[in-house]
Amino acid sequence: MDRRLSPEKMDQPGLDPRAHAQALAALRRINFLSGTAYQISRQILKIAPPESHPTLRVVDLACGSGDVLLRLAQRLKKKYQNVELLGIDMSPFAIAQAQSLAVQRRIQNVDFRVGEVLKDPLPTDCDIIISSLFLHHLETEKVQLLLQEAAQAARLGVVISDLKRTKIGWLLAWIVARVITLSPIVRYDGPISVQGAFSTSEIREIAENAGMGEAYVRDCWPQRWMLRWSKNP
Numbered sequence: 330m331d332r333r334l335s336p337e338k339m340d341q342p343g344l345d346p347r348a349h350a351q352a353l354a355a356l357r358r359i360n361f362l363s364g365t366a367y368q369i370s371r372q373i374l375k376i377a378p379p380e381s382h383p384t385l386r387v388v389d390l391a392c393g394s395g396d397v398l399l400r401l402a403q404r405l406k407k408k409y410q411n412v413e414l415l416g417i418d419m420s421p422f423a424i425a426q427a428q429s430l431a432v433q434r435r436i437q438n439v440d441f442r443v444g445e446v447l448k449d450p451l452p453t454d455c456d457i458i459i460s461s462l463f464l465h466h467l468e469t470e471k472v473q474l475l476l477q478e479a480a481q482a483a484r485l486g487v488v489i490s491d492l493k494r495t496k497i498g499w500l501l502a503w504i505v506a507r508v509i510t511l512s513p514i515v516r517y518d519g520p521i522s523v524q525g526a527f528s529t530s531e532i533r534e535i536a537e538n539a540g541m542g543e544a545y546v547r548d549c550w551p552q553r554w555m556l557r558w559s560k561n562p
Contacts (some may be wrong), residue, residue: 395427
């Protein structure tokens with residue numbers, strides 16, 4: 330499949346709040362079924378072993394409603410003496426949802442704030458920068474620039490998870506979006522997202538061009554790829 334980047338409904342301004350909330354809830358279910366937080370936590374542990382890094386600060390770029398970061402908080406606090414996490418997203422509605430979820434789940438070591446990842450400087454007081462399901466929204470040049478900036482900003486490393494562009498991935502997105510939700514936004518955006526995604530080899534090349542020559546990129550469940558880069562491998 331050739332890459333085709335198309336506008337997604339979730340990215341459009343002025344979304345109806347109910348429709349937006351429904352779509353974010355569907356994405357939380359998809360992230361849970363995909364084990365996204367678990368897979369990212371495994372990569373974080375490889376970059377920053379708790380025995381040598383008892384404290385950890387993680388920043389999530391384009392965090393959406395914060396479900397991945399909140400699950401990470403619960404996992405990582407069992408491994409590290411002190412963990413601080415920050416989620417950044419350009420949508421005030423998504424950030425409000427994330428803050429509400431943090432209160433509901435009584436998770437106190439996570440903060441969320443509104444910010445434009447592609448325009449605002451990335452935080453430089455973090456150990457690891459992560460992101461999931463974001464890069465497929467971007468043009469190749471912007472992905473390379475974001476990886477460069479993340480590599481410079483993070484003290485220890487970067488972990489990225491995203492969709493993989495395959496025919497099977499497109500079909501899976503089409504089916505799952507119709508099984509787990511009635512959200513017309515997710516049902517439309519799911520297959521579109523896969524069409525805009527990168528292949529494993531493409532993201533490996535982009536990472537190398539961004540100065541991440543030692544990046545570890547692999548396929549993972551379900552029809553996704555995972556990138557792990559350590560500043561001092």
